Amino acid sequence: MPILEKISQPLQARHWTDSIPLEYHYTAGVAGEEFRRELKENGRFLASKCAKCKNTYVPARMFCPSCFIEMKETRTLEGPGYVYSFTTVNRNRTGDAAEPVTLALVKFDGAKGGIVHRLDSSDSVTFGMKVVPVLKGPSERTGALTDIISFKPA
Ligand SMILES: [Zn+2]
Structure with missing residues (x-):
């Protein structure tokens, strides 16, 4: 059947099932790499600051989501964070969790x-409770978000 020939009956279409092997490597991007490096090496959170609107964003990112311009200025966050929202879950991927887990947006x-x-x-x-991160020891950190064990009340 020529490629330009119109198919009037769907069952006339040829098809086959197969698999395509894919490999990929995840990268956190330029700003993500800097954020992870600061977390790994100094145990601090890196934020980006927009030169136009003066907003600061955490985690660090390359472009301001409001102005769409590249942000080149960074700073580390000082002081505790605060609980903006939270939830407690009693189940995990395999069923009931051994203990409830509380997750928060800090x-x-x-x-x-x-x-x-x-x-x-x-x-x-x-809500609003001050919290600080509990980090793995410097020699145990790998530059991943799992370097943060949890947050705890300040
Ligand atoms: Zn901006």
């Missing part, structure tokens, strides 16, 4: 965005 004063991670304080979590 934001930082003066910065947009935030970090979603475990929160060690399931009994007394409140």
Whole structure:
């Protein structure tokens, strides 16, 4: 059947089933790499600052989502974060969890965005509660978000 010939009956279309082997490597991007390097080497969160709108974003990113311009200025966040939102889950991928896990969106004063991670304080979590990260030791860090063990009340 020529390629330009119109098919009037769907069952006339040829098809086959096969698989295509794919390999890929995930990269965090330029700003993501810098964020991870700062977390690994210095245990701090890197944020990007927009020269036009003056907003600061965490985690660091290359372009301002408001102005669409490249952000070249970075800074590390000082002080504790705060619980913007949270939820407690009782199930995991395989069924019931051994213990409930509280996950929180932690934001930082003066910065947009935030970090979603475990929160060690399931009994007394409140919105706005000040929290600090609990990090792995410097020699154990790999530059991944799992370098953060959890957040805990400040
Ligand atoms: Zn901006």
